[in-house]
Amino acid sequence: TLQNIFGMAQWKYGEVVDGVFTDANGDTFTIGTDTVDAKVFWNNILGTYGYNLSEDNGINLEKAGDLNIEDYVNDLYIANEGQVEGGVENISGITTSKVTGDDGVERDAIEIVVNGVDPTAIFKMGITVSPMHYYTEGFSGELNDNGVATKDQAFMDHLKTKNQKPVGAGPYVFENYENNVVTYSANDSFLLGSPKIKTVRYQEVAGGSEMDVLKTGAVHYSNPSASTELVNNISAGEGDFAGLDYILVDNDGYGLIAIQGQVFPELEVRQALAHAMNIQLAVDDYYGELASPNYRTMTKVLWAYPESTEPLYAYDATGETSKALFLKAGYVYDETAKTMSYPEAHEKAGQQVTIKMTLPSNAADHPAGSILIDTQKVLESIGVKTEIEVDQYVLNKLSTAYESGVQIWAAAWGGGGVDPDMFQIWYSDPAENQGTSAARSGLYYLYENGSDEQKAMLVKLNELIKAGRSTLDQEERKQIYAEALELSTGLAVEVPTYQRKNMFAFDKEVINASTMFTGDDVTPFQSPISWIWNVELNG
Incomplete structure (x- = not known):
């Protein structure tokens, strides 16, 4: 905590007065009682710059010699969490094997053995999978079998060149964000096959207008707040509601x-x-x-x-x-x-x-x-x-x-x-x-x-x-x-x-409803388009 407070104060993200640290977001922490961790530091950075990583007017504008704030937070995390010199060659509790899926395709598998009993362990293992072919493209240095050059500043600098267009292991690839719209294109390298819909746009709309933009055709799928009146209007299918349909599911909360x-x-x-x-x-x-x-x-x-x-x-x-x-x-x-x-x-x-x-x-x-x-x-x-x-x-x-x-x-x-x-x-x-x-x-x-x-x-x-x-x-x-x-x-x-219930509403004249999840397949944890790569458009 003291190390984080010192670092935040040095980078002008807060100050200490009479044993109380006040951060740049206005939150206060009593030294010796409260915890100030890397998450607090990161939230202050986001509060100041958002996700702007540029060196002109973003997070990396701030530097201490050759060290910018992104490098500093990375080093701070490693110092807090620990790192084995040269990386970890193997972990006895993590093994690899081959498995054949329901589609008959054999794929690599990872088995993780947990030390102790933890019913929630599987939900804590969110692993970010990055495609090697994309993130190593253009790097001339030596890589290990996993496509990584550990403790190599040149490799880290190379990865930063990909920040403006990140690519994961999902069905779609980020193209751009413009006029409150995020545009994605189909990821032809997606593990489960190239998506049927080749371009998907996520549009940011004002809260409460989710149904209005659906009725006007500005979007084709939305999640408006469920109400009896809305259910009745969509069911009637008259006027602006013609061609629309809905799916209800229990809310994950109360x-x-x-x-x-x-x-x-x-x-x-x-x-x-x-x-x-x-x-x-x-x-x-x-x-x-x-x-x-x-x-x-x-x-x-x-x-x-x-x-x-x-x-x-x-x-x-x-x-x-x-x-x-x-x-x-x-x-x-x-x-x-x-x-x-x-x-x-x-x-x-x-x-x-x-x-x-x-x-x-x-x-x-x-x-x-x-x-x-x-x-x-x-x-x-x-x-x-x-x-x-x-x-x-x-x-x-x-x-x-x-x-x-x-x-x-x-x-x-x-x-x-x-x-x-x-x-x-x-x-x-x-x-x-x-x-x-x-x-x-x-x-x-x-x-x-x-x-x-x-x-x-x-x-x-x-x-x-x-x-x-x-x-x-x-x-x-x-x-x-x-x-x-x-x-x-x-x-x-x-x-x-x-x-209460949540609602998913969509334009059935545009989206082929038979390719979405419906009925009991829709749960608070699986939306109608959770398998979006299988969803098709009409025509």
């Missing part, structure tokens, strides 16, 4: 309402708030048939999601359940004034309980809007003063939710992934997890300062999270995560609300 654990350290109070939330309203008033209620803190698309679940905190419109829980936590209800007050030991003792709930947009435009409006009515019926505020920047404040005064907010998890590992979000021991998710929810605080009951719940949850990582048996992991989800949901720092 909606939620968060209750910050440090703001509300009493479990009973968070439970009281959860019982005042009618999550069905997100479905009835916003998504309709395009969503369903979610009762656990996990996306329902994951195989570990329990097959049958009931809400842990059933909605009580009368407020009586919530009232009883406030009283159990020591809060005081004045029958005459009809107000709920903070308990004696509280810093606001005697004052009426006041709660703030925050949305990033107007309630009418947000899936959780009607939930929070109804929650406000329930809570005010038991003497809890409740405010709903709109803050379009609230999601940017969540890493410091407690310090920023964010108490309750609505959001959604995305990118839940193909594995149910809960460590990043739910592991509450700050000595082992330094992620921001457990900080924003207040789990770190509760782990160290919560009641004995909450501490016991968190310790047990941590044990289950580790147990889920220690076996490859899917059935065993299902049981582990079912128990873990009872605890994570039971902590009531997060009330899951809905599981």
Whole structure:
């Protein structure tokens, strides 16, 4: 951390004042407590230059002697990660062989043996494959069997000449980026055969206009936000919607309402708030048939999601359940004034309980809007003063939710992934997890300062999270995560609300729909054009 801070300060990406390092992006790090790694450094570089690598006005404009910033970060990474002199000749856990695929073609294969048990190992092995013929073309030096000249500055300089037109192992080759359009041409050297469509253009459009550009023919495939109205219009096929079609798939994520654990350290109070939330309203008033209620803190698309679940905190419109829980936590209800007050030991003792709930947009435009409006009515019926505020920047404040005064907010998890590992979000021991998710929810605080009951719940949850990582048996992991989800949901720092659908829309008069994935073949992890090299155009 100190080495990175020193390097960033020397390259003018931040400064240290009174033991606090403030980087060029405005983020602050307490020296001796916070971590400043190469990722932080890189994000600062991107924040300053984007991906402009030129030496005229880009990243490599900055130099220290003959060393530019790109070389410096590379050297810093090697220093941090370690490098074997001359490269690694062989690794016993990685072996090669030959395999014959379903198409009858024999190809090279790599087998990797992992040291230990890690159910997510296969998802961490993203390997960038670069075509040797392209990246070595024009280099006159000596290369090893893998097409690389290790620790050779001339070879590195040669590779930089390819930066303006990178080529990977995918089905398409980058041609240019102009007027918000990326143009690709078919990669005739693609392993699985040259793509049927010879030119593909990715067009950048304004958020919310995904359907408009499809209707005008500016694009032929898009992913607009799914709505019942849009489904009905495309199904009717009239006017601008003629010739269009759609495919729906479950979203890899779920909606939620968060209750910050440090703001509300009493479990009973968070439970009281959860019982005042009618999550069905997100479905009835916003998504309709395009969503369903979610009762656990996990996306329902994951195989570990329990097959049958009931809400842990059933909605009580009368407020009586919530009232009883406030009283159990020591809060005081004045029958005459009809107000709920903070308990004696509280810093606001005697004052009426006041709660703030925050949305990033107007309630009418947000899936959780009607939930929070109804929650406000329930809570005010038991003497809890409740405010709903709109803050379009609230999601940017969540890493410091407690310090920023964010108490309750609505959001959604995305990118839940193909594995149910809960460590990043739910592991509450700050000595082992330094992620921001457990900080924003207040789990770190509760782990160290919560009641004995909450501490016991968190310790047990941590044990289950580790147990889920220690076996490859899917059935065993299902049981582990079912128990873990009872605890994570039971902590009531997060009330899951809905599981929605995503939409892929396309022009069926242009794209041959029979060459795309459809039906059950489309998943949150496989879009209709995941095998784009097989997709064909009509005519």
